[in-house]
Amino acid sequence: MSSNGVSNPPMRIRTLSKGEQTRERILDLAQDAVLHKGFAGTSLDELIAAAGITKSGFFYHFRDKNELAKALLExxxxxxxxxxxxxxxxxxxxxxxxxxxxxxxxxxxxxxxxxxxxxxxxxxxxxxxxxxxxxxxxxxxxxxxxxxxxxxxxxxxxxxxxxxxxxxxxxxxxxxxxxxxxxxxxxxxxxxxxxxxxxxxxxxxxxxxxxxxxxxxx
Amino acid sequence: MSSNGVSNPPMRIRTLSKGEQTRERILDLAQDAVLHKGFAGTSLDELIAAAGITKSGFFYHFRDKNELAKALLExxxxxxxxxxxxxxxxxxxxxxxxxxxxxxxxxxxxxxxxxxxxxxxxxxxxxxxxxxxxxxxxxxxxxxxxxxxxxxxxxxxxxxxxxxxxxxxxxxxxxxxxxxxxxxxxxxxxxxxxxxxxxxxxxxxxxxxxxxxxxxxx
DNA sequence: TGGCTACTGCACCAATAGTCTGGTTTTGCG
DNA sequence: CGCAAAACCAGACTATTGGTGCAGTAGCCA
CATH class of the missing domain: 1.10.357.10 (Tetracycline Repressor, domain 2)
Structure with missing residues (x-):
């Protein structure tokens, strides 16, 4: 929308950067899994496989699993x-x-x-x-x-x-x-x-x- | 009721055999743990340690973890x-x-x-x-x-x-x-x-x- | 051209999780 | 008391889990 020019955030809804997209994808998958298997029952391996990233990629976005829990709830x-x-x-x-x-x-x-x-x-x-x-x-x-x-x-x-x-x-x-x-x-x-x-x-x-x-x- | 004679269960409330006691103890501990950490977050090691038995002892009472879940719910x-x-x-x-x-x-x-x-x-x-x-x-x-x-x-x-x-x-x-x-x-x-x-x-x-x-x- | 973002790849680790086999003690009961 | 059944114990085993560390890189933006 409105690609009028320079450094304006277009339409107030910023389009997500690639990193934010991945983060959201992880959170989506995690939320679904957690609501069906509980937090401990949801493994990082399963999340990274579903998100199509690697373990290192995951830890780029979240320091540890507890940070994932926090982000999920927030x-x-x-x-x-x-x-x-x-x-x-x-x-x-x-x-x-x-x-x-x-x-x-x-x-x-x-x-x-x-x-x-x-x-x-x-x-x-x-x-x-x-x-x-x-x-x-x-x-x-x-x-x-x-x-x-x-x-x-x-x-x-x-x-x-x-x-x-x-x-x-x-x-x-x-x-x-x-x-x-x-x-x-x-x-x-x-x-x-x-x-x-x-x-x-x-x-x-x-x-x-x-x-x-x-x-x-x- | 009425302890009139021979092979009556005394007082209707049978006293639990040793095995049943252990089983109940496991279930008590498991229930408490599951309600605070979820099922996947509750480890058998922790249960057997708290119950004062060994892993083998646990599997004498429950075929596997899913049977524990079933017994718990029942x-x-x-x-x-x-x-x-x-x-x-x-x-x-x-x-x-x-x-x-x-x-x-x-x-x-x-x-x-x-x-x-x-x-x-x-x-x-x-x-x-x-x-x-x-x-x-x-x-x-x-x-x-x-x-x-x-x-x-x-x-x-x-x-x-x-x-x-x-x-x-x-x-x-x-x-x-x-x-x-x-x-x-x-x-x-x-x-x-x-x-x-x-x-x-x-x-x-x-x-x-x-x-x-x-x-x-x- | 360089620097930042957003990752990949791989090696490695200690701690569990859950199973299984095969033995041993303990208990109830006749 | 004596013995079968009940109630465990010992220990080995394997896969998985969460996590660390580090080196490398593709793409993009200024």
Missing amino acids: RYLAQEEELFDALFKRADELNEDPLHGFLIFLKLLADTLADLPNGHPGCMVASYCYQDHLFSQEVRALNARGIMAWRARFRARLDRIAALYPPRIDVDLDALADMLSAVADGGIILSKSLRDPRLLPQQVMLYRSFVRLAFLGN | RYLAQEEELFDALFKRADELNEDPLHGFLIFLKLLADTLADLPNGHPGCMVASYCYQDHLFSQEVRALNARGIMAWRARFRARLDRIAALYPPRIDVDLDALADMLSAVADGGIILSKSLRDPRLLPQQVMLYRSFVRLAFLGN
């Missing part, structure tokens, strides 16, 4: 952030009311999840949570911070909702915020285990029903 | 069954109404989870779900059957409830049954990742609020 969390940003933005454009905006967001989220061709691939945070002793303190902390970020994000919404719609039941808003993470992670487990991609969006929609009932009463 | 599912049986029994003794019986059950479940000294150790089904490519088809099927059993169990309750209390919202009872599994698995992930044992029972209680709202309206 990328995953960033992608989630982006997704939520985008969905909230779309939802807010459709409705100004905080409650209805949130309900729309949840519908958009469910739709997005339902449209994933092979179902949700799995949540890195959940995967890492069941292998925490494999990782450095840094990675574990990153994992926890990811969940806390989701809580803060949803909690902020719920605060604005509760200010306008006094809850029909006695409910801790942090817990209600956490419940979306829980239902999503649980829904992913259901979908993956039973090999039914519909279960995850279905659970999100159930959470939506709960929110609606709790604040709107119907 | 035992876990059986223990869950037992727990649910016990809690439903207690709940039903306290109230005959299906809805209130279920609500009591959920409270008992939350209390039980809250009383676990170090929080819930983790769900084997969730752990295995994120490492399915490590296991035989048999183990994967067992995992799926476990979730299906929970669904069937809760669904049966919800059917009886819905017959008496027409739901205030349009809700798929299978999905609502699944939601308990989802919220529990998600709650475990929250509790483990954030190192806060209260989060899991809290999520169960939120699910309880939802059920109450959906069928009772308050």
